Amino acid sequence: MHESSRLLDGELTATELTSLLERLKHDRALRDDITAQQLVRDSLAGVQALDAGYTLRILAALERAQLGRP
């Protein structure tokens, strides 16, 4: 319960983190929840910007770099 919030706040044990990371690999709803929770946190902290695919593009760039593609 409240696991996205707990993840972003560090309110998990190492064992819980292992389990959560494993689920994150294939649980889109959980990823959406973490994205929404982080957006709320950033917004309240005064950083009001939409993601607009930013995360996806960063991760795509990382993947290309790992595969040695330009």
Place this chain on the structure above:
Amino acid sequence: MSELLLGGSIDAELVSRAQQGEMIAFEVLVVKYQRRVAATIQRFVRDDAVTEELTQEVFLSVFTALPNFKPDGEFAAWLFTIARNAAKSYLRSAQNRQDDRPAPAPDDADLDARSGSAPSAEEQVMAQQLFKCIDTEVAALPEIQRRALLMREIDGLDYKTIATTLTQPVNTVKSHIFRARDAIANRVRPLLTPTRDRRW
């Protein structure tokens, strides 16, 4: 004996797992920090396309440098130092380019490059709706939840300090904050842009 919460060492733990090849751990760090890294860079360069390009470069640099990162250091401080340095370096090289040759008038290619990531009018309207929704939801929270949430997110107070201020047990305060965040996130989630075949 029960296992300890990771607390302030959550980032170090995520870094440590990323260092061991667990990519999903690094993805969490990207989701957690990308907006604030972009905001840091934007303050220097004031250009959406350059901000996105540099933000990508920063996370690539960090990922490449992960093997050298010592878990006892603070990840966020390291990350934002790299972001500031990338922005300053960009400004220096932009200045050097200006010194070397006359500044060209913006051409089509330049405009095209910028249009790739600059928010469209539709995205700007969506953003306004979304942040208005967050404000509305915060205002609609029960007072104790709202006070606890704002102390945590705006004032940056730890749970113990909030608990003392609100004269509530720490676990009750945590519960208020988690419920408040969940309530807002539940309203925000449908407004996020769905992207086909995404990982996040």
